[in-house]
Amino acid sequence: MPFALLDRWVSPVPDPRKVAWIGAQDYAHRGLHGSGVPENSRAAFAKAIAQGHGIELDVQRSSDGQAVVFHDDALDRLTAEAGPVVRRSAAQLGAIALGGTAETIPTLRQVLAQIAGQVPVLIEVKSDRHARIAALCLSVRRVLEGYTGQHAVMSFDPRVARWYWRNSPHTVRGLIVSEGEDRALPGKLRRRLSLWHARPDFLAYDVRDLPSSFAAAQRRRGLPVATWTVREAEHDERAEAYADAAIFETGGAENAPFRSGAQA
Structure with missing residues (x-):
């Protein structure tokens, strides 16, 4: 009960009208990617849009202060190049091929122009807990100014959601949570402190941790x-039972697993 009272006071829930769209559909994780279609590519987003799915994507900051759509902080895994993303300009990154295809690393502005409000988008702001986050948050906010499609920002780093609470209160903001092996009392306290610091409008929860008493308590309120x-039938069942929306991957399959009642 004391935690419930503190949650209500320190991290109040949003107006339901602000966040109702979150649970109205599922989201393709980094777009509908698979063989020949790299993750976080314009081709992957085009496939998601064509099938009517929401989109989840990741952003990093380029050396010239632009938000670029890329998951890792280094180029090595997804391209033939190496080194930190932040050491390249947006133009340089835009010339780098993804996974040996004709796709290249897009800016967030280019991707939002492509989506153009056709489907909702969840933007994960990638952050190093030891780094200053204001410049990256600002680079994303600048792109979102004037964008009228349904969108939200989210991050594992509670400082990101708090930055948007302070500097862009109309932006829907989420806290990403993974309990992992940290389920004892210290972990529970850390999650609560993250919630109170972030003041999020929604949670994005690791499906492997569901059911979760913490997630359930926040969802109830x-x-x-x-x-x-x-990624699999068991996950899909958990999403249907314990969450409002699924962020899914299909490995390139044409038909994604859906929760009953979700809109395609």
Whole structure:
């Protein structure tokens, strides 16, 4: 009961009208990617849009202060180049091929122009807990100014959601949570402190941690819960039972697993 009272006071729930769209559909994790279609590519987003799925994507900051759509902080895994993303300009990154295809690393502005409000988008702001986050948050906010499609920002780093609470209160903001092996009392306290610091409008929860008493308590009081990454039937069942939306991957399959009642 004391935690419930503190949650209500320190991290109040949003107006339901602000976040109702979160649970109205599922989201393709880094777009609908697979063989020949790299993750976080314009081709992957085009496939998601064509099938009517929401989109989840990741952003990093380039050396010239632009938000670029890329998951890792280094180029090595996804390209033939090496080294930190932040050491290249957006133009340089835009010339780098993804996974040996004709796709290249896009800016967030280019991707939002492509989506153009056709489907909702969840933007994960990638952050190093030891880094200053204001410049990256600002680079994303600048792109979102004037964008009228349904969108939200989210991060594992509670400082990101708090930055948007302070500097862009109309932006829907989420806290990403993974309990992992940290389920004892110290972990529970850390999650609560993250919640109170972030003041999020929704949670994005690791599907492997569901059911979760923490997630359930937040959902009951009015925070929507999206869950990641739904890849198999068991995950799909958990998403249907314990969350409002699934962030899913299909490995390139044409038909994604859906929770009953989710809109395609």
